[in-house]
Each structure stands twice: as C-alpha cells, then as structure tokens.
Amino acid sequence: MSKTPDRARDTYHVGNLAPQLMSAARAMLEEVGPVKLSLRAVAERVGVSPTAAYHHYANRAELIGHLAAQGFNELAAALADRNGHGQATETLRQSTLTYFRFARSNPALYQLMFGAEFSTGEMIPALLAARERAFFELRSTMAEVLQSPHDSPEVRRAARAAWSFTHGLASLVIHGVLQIPSNVTEERFFEGSLQGLEYLFKAGDGDGA
Amino acid sequence: MSKTPDRARDTYHVGNLAPQLMSAARAMLEEVGPVKLSLRAVAERVGVSPTAAYHHYANRAELIGHLAAQGFNELAAALADRNGHGQATETLRQSTLTYFRFARSNPALYQLMFGAEFSTGEMIPALLAARERAFFELRSTMAEVLQSPHDSPEVRRAARAAWSFTHGLASLVIHGVLQIPSNVTEERFFEGSLQGLEYLFKAGDGDGA
DNA sequence: ACCTGAACACCGTTCAAGT
DNA sequence: ACCTGAACACCGTTCAAGT
Numbered sequence: 476m477s478k479t480p481d482r483a484r485d486t487y488h489v490g491n492l493a494p495q496l497m498s499a500a501r502a503m504l505e506e507v508g509p510v511k512l513s514l515r516a517v518a519e520r521v522g523v524s525p526t527a528a529y530h531h532y533a534n535r536a537e538l539i540g541h542l543a544a545q546g547f548n549e550l551a552a553a554l555a556d557r558n559g560h561g562q563a564t565e566t567l568r569q570s571t572l573t574y575f576r577f578a579r580s581n582p583a584l585y586q587l588m589f590g591a592e593f594s595t596g597e598m599i600p601a602l603l604a605a606r607e608r609a610f611f612e613l614r615s616t617m618a619e620v621l622q623s624p625h626d627s628p629e630v631r632r633a634a635r636a637a638w639s640f641t642h643g644l645a646s647l648v649i650h651g652v653l654q655i656p657s658n659v660t661e662e663r664f665f666e667g668s669l670q671g672l673e674y675l676f677k678a679g680d681g682d683g684a
Numbered sequence: 685m686s687k688t689p690d691r692a693r694d695t696y697h698v699g700n701l702a703p704q705l706m707s708a709a710r711a712m713l714e715e716v717g718p719v720k721l722s723l724r725a726v727a728e729r730v731g732v733s734p735t736a737a738y739h740h741y742a743n744r745a746e747l748i749g750h751l752a753a754q755g756f757n758e759l760a761a762a763l764a765d766r767n768g769h770g771q772a773t774e775t776l777r778q779s780t781l782t783y784f785r786f787a788r789s790n791p792a793l794y795q796l797m798f799g800a801e802f803s804t805g806e807m808i809p810a811l812l813a814a815r816e817r818a819f820f821e822l823r824s825t826m827a828e829v830l831q832s833p834h835d836s837p838e839v840r841r842a843a844r845a846a847w848s849f850t851h852g853l854a855s856l857v858i859h860g861v862l863q864i865p866s867n868v869t870e871e872r873f874f875e876g877s878l879q880g881l882e883y884l885f886k887a888g889d890g891d892g893a
Numbered sequence: 894a895c896c897t898g899a900a901c902a903c904c905g906t907t908c909a910a911g912t
Numbered sequence: 913a914c915c916t917g918a919a920c921a922c923c924g925t926t927c928a929a930g931t
Contacts, residue, residue: 492895509800510719513923524897525924531895535924564888586800591718591792595860606861620887628876629883635853635862636880640845643852651804652815653844667837671845674838676885678829679773701914722904733916734905740914744905 493531495521500542501584509587514538539592540599546584547605553577554612563620568669570616571641575665578645585649589642613638644668702740704730709751710793718796723747748801749808755793756814762786763821772829777878779825780850784874787854794858798851822847853877 499520504512514535515525532538553573557566578585593602617633618625644665647653655664708729713721723744724734741747762782766775787794802811826842827834853874856862864873 490895508803514925515923526898526926527896529925567884567888583800589855589859589861590800591795591859594717610861617884621883622887629880632876632880633883634880635856635877636849637884638862639852639856639877640849640881641852642856643848643850644844646798646855647844647848647851650798650800652798652819653847667841668844668848671838671841671843672849672881673885674830674842675776675826675846676882678831679776723906724904735907735917736915738906 492521492523492527496528496531496538497541497545500538501545504542504587505581505583508583509539509590509592512539512587536593536597537599539587540602542584543588543593544599544602544605546581546588547602547609549581550574550577550588551605551609551612554609554616557616563622566616567620567637568666570613571637571669572662572665574613574641575645576661578642578649579661582649585645589646610634610638640668640672701730701732701736705737705740705747706750706754709747710754713751713796714790714792717792718748718799718801721748721796745802745806746808748796749811751793752797752802753808753811753814755790755797756811756818758790759783759786759797760814760818760821763818763825766825772831775825776829776846777875779822780846780878781871781874783822783850784854785870787851787858788870791858794854798855819843819847849881 496517500512500517503517503520507516514528517538518525518528528538532541554570557570557573561569588606614625614630614634617637618627618630621627621629621633623629644653648655648664655661659667705726709721709726712726712729716725723737726747727734727737737747741750763779766779766782770778797815823834823839823843826846827836827839830836830838830842832838853862857864864870868876
C-alpha cells in the first residue's frame with residue numbers, strides 16, 4: 476500500500492524519466508515538426524521541470540540525436556525483414572518501397588534524421604551507429620540484387636545510387652515539392668518514378684553512347 | 685555637400701534596407717547554417733534594430749523565404765544556360781552535374797531550400813514561383829533528352845526521377861552521410877553514382893523480368 | 894541520485910513612440 | 913515612411929539549492 480500509490484498524484488520524481496522524455500519527444504515531433512520541437516515543451520509534457528531533462532541528456536542536441544537514432548534503427552529493422560528469395564528486380568523494388576513507406580509514415584522523424592539540426596560532426600555515436608546499421612541493410616540488399624560481394628565497388632555504388640534516388644524521392648514528397656495525386660497510390664507513384672529512370676537510361680542507349 | 689555625407693557616420697535610416705538585410709542574411713546563412721540564422725543577428729549585422737526588419741519583411745519566415753527563392757532562381761539560371769546540342773546522355777549528365785555542383789557550392793542555402801523550416805503550405809509566392817522555374821528547367825532538359833513533349837507523362841516521370849536522384853545524392857553529401865574521398869573529384873564521384881544505377885538496371889534485365 | 898527555482902543570454906514579435 | 917526602445921513570451925542552458 477505504501478509502495479504503490481493508490482492514485483496518481485504529484486510525485487517528486489518519476490523514475491524512468493529518460494524513456495518518458497523520449498516518447499513524449501517522439502509524439503511531439505510529428506505534431507510540431509523537427510525545428511520547433513523544444514526541450515522545455517517536452518519536459519512540460521512529461522510534467523517535469525526543464526532542468527530535469529539535463530540529468531538524462533546533455534542538451535537538446537543529444538535528445539533529438541537519440542530520437543533520430545531511434546528512427547534509423549527502425550528503418551534498419553524494416554529493411555532487414557525482407558524475404559530474401561525472389562527476382563532481383565523484385566527484391567530491389569520491395570526494399571526501396573519499404574524505405575519510401577517508412578519515410579512517408581514518419582515524415583517529421585525522417586526530416587529530423589536527415590535535417591540540418593545536426594551540424595556536421597556534431598552527432599552522437601548512437602546516431603552514427605544507427606545510421607550505419609540502416610546503410611548496411613541497404614548494401615546487403617544491393618549485394619543480393621547484384622550477386623556481388625558486400626564490399627565490392629559495384630555494390631557500394633549501387634547502394635549509393637539506390638539510397639540517393641529513394642531518399643530524394645521521399646524528401647521531395649515529404650517536403651511537398653512533389654505531390655502524389657489523390658487518385659494514385661503510394662506504390663504506383665513510386666513505380667512511376669522508377670519508370671522515369673528507365674526512360675532516361677533507354678534514351679542513353681539509343682544515342683550511340 | 686549636404687546630400688552625400690563626406691564620411692560614413694550613424695545615419696538615422698539606411699535607405700535600401702531590404703536588399704541589405706538579404707545580402708547579410710545570405711552571408712550569415714553559410715556561416716551559421718539555416719537553423720541558427722536569426723533575424724535579430726541579421727539586423728545587427730546591418731547595424732539596424734531588430735524591429736526595422738519588420739518594415740520590410742513580415743517575419744523571419746518571409747525573410748528566409750526570399751533567401752530560398754533566391755536560391756531556386758540561381759539554380760534555375762544555372763540549369764537554363766546549358767548548351768542544347770549534344771547527345772542525350774551528355775545533356776542529361778551535364779544538367780544533373782550542374783545541379784549537383786550548385787548544391788555543393790551553396791550547402792546551407794540548399795538545405796534551406798529543401799529544409800523543414802517551411803512547414804508545408806507556409807511558403808511565400810515568390811518561393812513557390814522560383815521553385816517552379818527551377819523545376820521547369822529540369823523538365824525542359826528531360827524533354828530534350830527524351831525528345832518528347834514537355835507535358836508528356838514520360839517527361840514528367842523522368843524529371844521526377846532525375847530530380848530525386850540528384851537531390852538525394854546532393855542531400856546525402858551535404859549532410860555528411862556520404863563522403864567524397866579526397867582522392868576523388870566531385871565529377872567522378874557523381875559519375876560513379878550514376879554507374880550504380882546502371883548496375884541495378886542491368887541486374888533487372890538479367891533476371892527475366 | 895534526482896529533481897526544482899531562479900537566473901542569464903538569446904530569440905521572434907508587437908506596440909507605442911520618435912524623426 | 914522608416915526606424916527605435918521597451919516589453920512579452922518563448923527558448924536553451926547553468927547554478928545553487930532542495931529531497
């Protein structure tokens with residue numbers, strides 16, 4: 476009876492504050508966007524003073540850094556659980572589509588993951604590691620598609636290319652530069668964009684280059 | 685003698701404050717980045733009170749909105765002055781490389797142009813118009829490459845695809861996700877990435893799809 | 894060990910003035 | 913018409929406390 480308070484009331488400290496701050500931040504992120512997400516507001520949401528957050532995260536950058544790391548870990552997990560058997564084209568299409576869908580499902584998180592909030596070189600190790608994990612999955616997929624070693628130049632370039640294309644498309648859609656017409660599904664839009672690449676390559680074949 | 689002061693001294697107002705604020709903002713943008721660029725600091729740089737800026741721009745969003753518009757106009761101009769004669773592959777390569785170089789030459793401006801600072805739908809008309817101009821040039825290039833009408837679905841998809849790929853690559857490099865090795869030129873890096881796409885398409889051809 | 898309150902520097906923005 | 917000064921609300925961050 477004395478250990479667990481029978482009803483919620485103002486407690487001096489909450490206990491596992493760090494994860495609570497994270498989930499509050501995660502929720503607010505999609506509400507207010509990556510730029511306006513403030514440490515003070517996150518603390519207030521949890522019902523704690525702003526300074527309390529500083530006992531768990533060094534500063535705002537570290538807090539949102541962990542948020543972004545969470546995003547990359549989820550992305551890596553999504554890319555990892557592909558079913559490896561299938562034709563090369565199918566594997567490629569499925570993986571990039573998974574990526575595209577992840578970005579569209581978490582637009583603010585995705586913007587944070589690749590946003591300008593993190594000045595180059597000012598990223599926490601957890602974020603860098605998570606990003607590497609996501610990139611590793613992408614390269615594994617490309618190795619599978621090309622049937623080449625994970626470290627070969629071909630696979631490296633293919634991963635770079637696939638990532639650029641998919642990230643670019645996702646960014647432009649999230650940012651509102653490109654709009655998916657209401658009568659077109661996410662999947663068809665994505666495939667139309669892939670076809671655009673084909674057109675360009677065919678045009679290149681035809682001119683004698 | 686009375687019209688033009690013989691030496692610079694504290695004048696009550698400066699005259700053409702708007703363009704001065706813009707160029708100060710442009711300079712500071714690449715110094716502090718798109719997130720930390722503040723209206724107050726810009727005003728101070730010009731030597732004017734923060735409130736003075738509000739007589740020329742409605743708020744910070746409008747100020748940086750014009751900055752981003754400037755960026756899109758410069759990008760459009762860079763894409764426009766291509767020499768139209770040449771093989772399709774060459775035209776495509778040159779245009780996308782021009783795009784890539786523009787982004788790399790103005791990293792903070794580029795991040796601002798596509799950044800999360802502008803919540804969807806909160807963009808000034810000048811910015812939307814400038815962005816359309818840039819996109820128009822890209823589509824013109826694709827129409828030339830594909831030898832198809834500017835409004836055809838093929839050209840639309842190709843422009844979307846080319847833009848996604850180039851924007852994605854530029855973003856990842858600027859953000860530091862991808863690093864160009866010091867012994868590799870910008871151009872070779874770009875071409876290596878293009879080759880990555882080819883590998884993937886060839887793999888697709890080979891599997892009987 | 895974990896949290897609070899007061900304080901500082903900075904920011905965007907507004908409003909009543911000044912020239 | 914164009915600019916300033918004081919003020920407000922918000923922010924990140926620090927420091928001296930409290931339990």
